Amino acid sequence: MRVALFVTCLNDTLFPRTGRAVVRLLERLGHEVVFPEAQTCCGQMHYNTGYRREAQKLAVRFVRTFGDADAVLAPSGSCAAMVRDNYRRLGAPGSRLAEEAAALAPRVYDLSELLVDVLGVTDVGAYFPHRVTYHPTCHGLRLLKLGDRPTRLLSAVRGLDLAELDGAAECCGFGGTFAMKNEAVSAAMGSDKARHVAATGAEVLCAVDNSCLMHIGGTLDRSRSGVAVLHLAEILASTEQEPARL
Amino acid sequence: MSDSAFLGMPAFPAAARAATGDAQLRHNLRKATHTIRDKRASVVGELDDWPVLRAAGAAIKDRTLRHLDTYLVRLEESVRAAGGTVHWAADAAEANRIVTGLVQATGETEVVKVKSMATQEIELNEALAEAGITAFETDLAELIVQLGDDHPSHILVPAIHRNRAEIREIFLRTMRDWGVPAPDDLTDDPRALAEAARVHLREKFLRAKVGVSGANFAVADTGTMVVLESEGNGRMCLTLPETLISVVGIEKIVPTWSDLEVFLQLLPRSSTGERMNPYTSTWTGVTPGDGPQDFHLVLLDNGRTDVLADTVGRQALRCIRCSACLNICPVYERAGGHAYGSVYPGPIGAILTPQLRGTSSELDASLPYASSLCGACYEVCPVAIDIPEVLVHLREQVVDGPGHRAEKAAMAAAGWVLDDEKRLGAAQRAASGARGLVPHTLPGPGSAWTDTRDVPEIPAESFRQWWRRRNKGRDKGGAE
Amino acid sequence: MSGSRETVLAKVRAALADVDPAERAEDVAVPRGYARSHDMGDPVAVFVDRLVDYKALVRQVAAAELPGEVAAALERRGAERIVAPADLPAAWTADVGTGTALVPDDGLGVRELDTADGVLTGCAAAVAETGTIVCDGGAAQGRRAITLVPDYHLCVVRAEQIVGGVPEAVARLDPARPLTWISGPSATSDIELDRVEGVHGPRTLEVIIVGA
Numbered sequence: 030m031r032v033a034l035f036v037t038c039l040n041d042t043l044f045p046r047t048g049r050a051v052v053r054l055l056e057r058l059g060h061e062v063v064f065p066e067a068q069t070c071c072g073q074m075h076y077n078t079g080y081r082r083e084a085q086k087l088a089v090r091f092v093r094t095f096g097d098a099d100a101v102l103a104p105s106g107s108c109a110a111m112v113r114d115n116y117r118r119l120g121a122p123g124s125r126l127a128e129e130a131a132a133l134a135p136r137v138y139d140l141s142e143l144l145v146d147v148l149g150v151t152d153v154g155a156y157f158p159h160r161v162t163y164h165p166t167c168h169g170l171r172l173l174k175l176g177d178r179p180t181r182l183l184s185a186v187r188g189l190d191l192a193e194l195d196g197a198a199e200c201c202g203f204g205g206t207f208a209m210k211n212e213a214v215s216a217a218m219g220s221d222k223a224r225h226v227a228a229t230g231a232e233v234l235c236a237v238d239n240s241c242l243m244h245i246g247g248t249l250d251r252s253r254s255g256v257a258v259l260h261l262a263e264i265l266a267s268t269e270q271e272p273a274r275l
Numbered sequence: 276m277s278d279s280a281f282l283g284m285p286a287f288p289a290a291a292r293a294a295t296g297d298a299q300l301r302h303n304l305r306k307a308t309h310t311i312r313d314k315r316a317s318v319v320g321e322l323d324d325w326p327v328l329r330a331a332g333a334a335i336k337d338r339t340l341r342h343l344d345t346y347l348v349r350l351e352e353s354v355r356a357a358g359g360t361v362h363w364a365a366d367a368a369e370a371n372r373i374v375t376g377l378v379q380a381t382g383e384t385e386v387v388k389v390k391s392m393a394t395q396e397i398e399l400n401e402a403l404a405e406a407g408i409t410a411f412e413t414d415l416a417e418l419i420v421q422l423g424d425d426h427p428s429h430i431l432v433p434a435i436h437r438n439r440a441e442i443r444e445i446f447l448r449t450m451r452d453w454g455v456p457a458p459d460d461l462t463d464d465p466r467a468l469a470e471a472a473r474v475h476l477r478e479k480f481l482r483a484k485v486g487v488s489g490a491n492f493a494v495a496d497t498g499t500m501v502v503l504e505s506e507g508n509g510r511m512c513l514t515l516p517e518t519l520i521s522v523v524g525i526e527k528i529v530p531t532w533s534d535l536e537v538f539l540q541l542l543p544r545s546s547t548g549e550r551m552n553p554y555t556s557t558w559t560g561v562t563p564g565d566g567p568q569d570f571h572l573v574l575l576d577n578g579r580t581d582v583l584a585d586t587v588g589r590q591a592l593r594c595i596r597c598s599a600c601l602n603i604c605p606v607y608e609r610a611g612g613h614a615y616g617s618v619y620p621g622p623i624g625a626i627l628t629p630q631l632r633g634t635s636s637e638l639d640a641s642l643p644y645a646s647s648l649c650g651a652c653y654e655v656c657p658v659a660i661d662i663p664e665v666l667v668h669l670r671e672q673v674v675d676g677p678g679h680r681a682e683k684a685a686m687a688a689a690g691w692v693l694d695d696e697k698r699l700g701a702a703q704r705a706a707s708g709a710r711g712l713v714p715h716t717l718p719g720p721g722s723a724w725t726d727t728r729d730v731p732e733i734p735a736e737s738f739r740q741w742w743r744r745r746n747k748g749r750d751k752g753g754a755e
Numbered sequence: 756m757s758g759s760r761e762t763v764l765a766k767v768r769a770a771l772a773d774v775d776p777a778e779r780a781e782d783v784a785v786p787r788g789y790a791r792s793h794d795m796g797d798p799v800a801v802f803v804d805r806l807v808d809y810k811a812l813v814r815q816v817a818a819a820e821l822p823g824e825v826a827a828a829l830e831r832r833g834a835e836r837i838v839a840p841a842d843l844p845a846a847w848t849a850d851v852g853t854g855t856a857l858v859p860d861d862g863l864g865v866r867e868l869d870t871a872d873g874v875l876t877g878c879a880a881a882v883a884e885t886g887t888i889v890c891d892g893g894a895a896q897g898r899r900a901i902t903l904v905p906d907y908h909l910c911v912v913r914a915e916q917i918v919g920g921v922p923e924a925v926a927r928l929d930p931a932r933p934l935t936w937i938s939g940p941s942a943t944s945d946i947e948l949d950r951v952e953g954v955h956g957p958r959t960l961e962v963i964i965v966g967a
Contacts, residue, residue, distance in 0.1 A: 036738050038693060042703050043731050045738035064742050070693040075686060077648055079670030083690035090694065118664065167649035200605045204647025209723045211645065213292035216727035217301075217609045218647070247728030307948040327789040338783035341774050344767045351760075357931070365759035365766075373758060415954065416945035432945050439946055465946040469954050476955065481865045481904075497930040507903065507941035507956025514899045515865060525763065530780065532930045536922035537789070539936075543885075547944055550805060551885035551921075554956060555936035556899075562933050564862075565898035576763045584770035 031061045033098035037105045038070035044239045050266035067094045073111040078206045088119050092129045101137045106169035106237045109139045114172050141178035151181050157267045158188030162231035166238045167200050192229040203244035219248040227254050234258045284616040286641035291610035303438045311602045314548025331537045333659040336593035346495040346528045353498030357560020359570040366577050371402035383484045389509045390414035391489025393522045395618040413508035422449040428612025431598035439463040486512035490523045496531045499559045503552045513556050519567035524575050526592040541657035545597040578631035587668040591626050593658040600652035622652035626665040643669035703737040792919025798883035805886025809939025810952045812961040826850035834872035840897030873907030881917045882924045891932040908957040914966045
């Protein structure tokens with residue numbers, strides 16, 4: 030299958046290794062990855078902060094860039110949810126944006142959905158001999174309703190020891206500009222999440238969203254916990270020959 | 276909405292910062308909210324048709340709101356036909372005037388009150404006090420707040436921020452000033468505290484001539500008022516006095532009696548996490564020989580029509596005040612109710628208060644941002660209010676207003692960079708070039724991040740640069 | 756006096772400018788596919804389970820055993836003065852011993868109700884799923900105050916009065932009557948959201964189910 034990668038602006042700029050892992054994983058599974066270079070950002074930060082006009086422009090660009098794709102992969106739960114759930118609110122009912130966004134939405138996937146639902150695979154042939162715990166992320170859990178797809182994928186990884194995370198469904202406190210505007214509450218939520226992560230005894234915290242991982246990971250690093258954070262794609266791309274970097 | 280008691284409060288982030296540093300408060304809130312969360316999940320999970328009940332609840336409220344003028348007139352007719360008197364109040368001042376006048380007409384100087392959000396919102400107790408009338412709160416949590424000269428911090432349990440030891444101290448110190456004192460040997464056992472409240476209030480119930488309440492629901496077709504409660508203080512106030520005055524927001528209407536079959540399932544399970552609350556009272560006008568023989572309904576607008584006029588924000592008027600959104604909210608759990616600066620705290624308060632009061636004050640303009648948009652509130656809301664959607668909608672209104680200059684400039688700059696992949700590429704190369712220069716601790720606004728969190732390292736190469744390099748290599752026949 | 760009636764109605768109408776004037780209230784569809792009652796097993800057994808959960812006292816008896824059970828309950832309670840609605844069936848109290856005086860409610864004052872040891876009534880309906888008894892002031896129930904002020908409420912529920920779910924109960928009841936839905940003894944969760952039974956309403960609720 031030919032998969033159009035929407036790498037997301039955050040991954041593009043700060044976490045390119047997640048994008049590279051996606052490419053390696055999908056090509057290993059025999060699929061073709063294309064990267065439409067006109068892509069930039071889904072507009073989530075602008076939309077969530079109240080900057081509707083800026084978000085609309087970015088939505089128009091996204092729909093124009095990816096409108097023809099058979100499948101769009103966004104390796105970020107919140108960006109996938111932005112396109113699927115919020116674009117419909119950005120265009121007036123009946124507008125071109127609203128119609129094109131509605132038509133595109135069913136073809137936009139998070140990585141676990143693409144693998145399990147579209148490509149029909151749960152064992153991707155990965156090897157990752159570490160104790161891992163999984164944070165479901167709010168958008169993955171409540172908007173995309175990923176359910177157990179990510180943990181099914183992780184459970185099939187050879188050598189991986191999956192630890193259950195206490196309070197998993199609770200928000201980590203990132204919330205985009207919330208992390209800055211309400212820094213005290215955000216930090217309190219982050220430290221509770223980090224405490225739960227540390228209590229699992231895991232070496233690695235995994236999620237489908239690098240924005241949450243940046244927040245929890247930054248908190249874990251500050252407390253010198255020794256727990257690394259990795260996007261799901263990096264664990265699934267990991268093999269004996271090319272192990273993921275911790 | 277006046278809420279003058281909250282005037283001059285700091286914006287949400289500052290108040291919340293103070294709350295996160297209060298270890299006792301955080302312990303109290305964490306314990307209470309997690310207890311009720313689990314109870315709710317258990318009794319909601321018991322009903323396999325919950326999604327249908329939730330959709331029905333939302334639809335009944337939408338039906339009411341979209342035809343509210345019709346239903347208000349119908350309710351007025353049915354209440355009158357059943358022997359009640361109906362008053363209309365455009366704002367808090369008018370509602371307070373009406374109630375004060377009704378109490379004065381009885382010649383009484385005391386009223387007993389059932390917990391009611393509407394009367395808190397209009398600050399009825401303060402208005403009555405100015406007219407020399409003492410209002411006794413009779414709900415246990417309201418009593419704790421009143422005796423402690425405190426503010427409510429939760430819709431269902433206004434004293435949720437107090438633990439048993441603090442409540443004992445308040446009872447011992449203050450009950451004697453209001454009537455029957457607490458026993459000297461009072462312990463902090465919740466049973467003993469409830470008993471002290473029973474004894475303290477008993478005398479007031481038995482001599483009360485005027486009761487003041489709100490209503491959870493008002494049935495348009497029949498003129499029936501509905502109050503759900505637990506302790507029996509509601510029944511006391513609704514049954515024993517000669518005169519009953521109910522102040523009810525215009526959005527509390529449901530069209531028909533049978534619509535209650537939905538809400539009497541949704542509300543208790545969402546609210547106290549019980550299959551049913553201990554007591555629900557319904558009354559229609561007056562009943563000869565049973566209960567108050569003089570019934571007054573005061574229909575309250577006080578900003579609700581402004582909420583109604585906003586087609587996105589309107590859904591907030593579906594709210595049945597269950598508190599499920601507060602109990603699940605990770606921000607409420609850490610910030611506490613007082614930080615929201617209104618009688619409506621938590622996620623519902625963050626969308627209701629700015630709509631009722633506007634966003635001209637710094638506090639009210641900060642409320643739509645008091646959320647990480649995690650969506651847990653929407654998930655548990657029994658009438659499916661999409662709180663994140665309304666929060667974002669209100670943020671747009673705040674952004675369209677004055678202020679936020681630095682943020683607007685930053686957002687415009689980010690929008691400009693992101694509107695063109697070449698500009699984004701150039702910005703990424705500039706960041707990579709300066710990567711060694713980024714310190715662990717950022718100055719100015721950046722410190723909001725680095726005070727508690729490390730910053731990620733900026734990679735040497737963006738994904739887009741890697742992709743180009745890789746494809747160039749492939750074109751030349753080379754490997755990755 | 757109507758206050759700002761026209762002002763409020765005008766503001767409501769102005770706020771609803773987006774609603775098509777041709778739309779009728781019934782046009783806003785309400786899904787009614789929820790259950791009238793949930794399949795939770797034998798209604799009487801479910802009702803008993805819920806009452807026990809609320810820490811109410813429950814007994815199940817055949818019709819012929821009712822007078823004996825009423826007498827036994829009042830004796831266990833040690834009740835000397837028991838309020839009864841004027842139309843309480845005489846058979847229910849036929850076995851009540853001389854230690855308990857029945858006080859018919861002929862308009863008792865609140866102080867008299869407050870000094871009584873309890874009240875004995877029937878009910879209008881009961882809901883199994885929620886463990887709820889509903890009084891409507893009808894036969895053998897009396898006015899609302901008598902089941903409120905005394906500290907002990909002994910309530911007789913006939914098995915056929917028990918419905919499964921809340922919708923079935925709502926359909927049976929007459930909204931014109933003053934209704935009290937009682938689910939266990941009075942309680943509060945206001946201290947640390949922990950439930951404590953027994954506040955202002957009767958602190959003990961005892962239910963006798965007849966003919967189960």
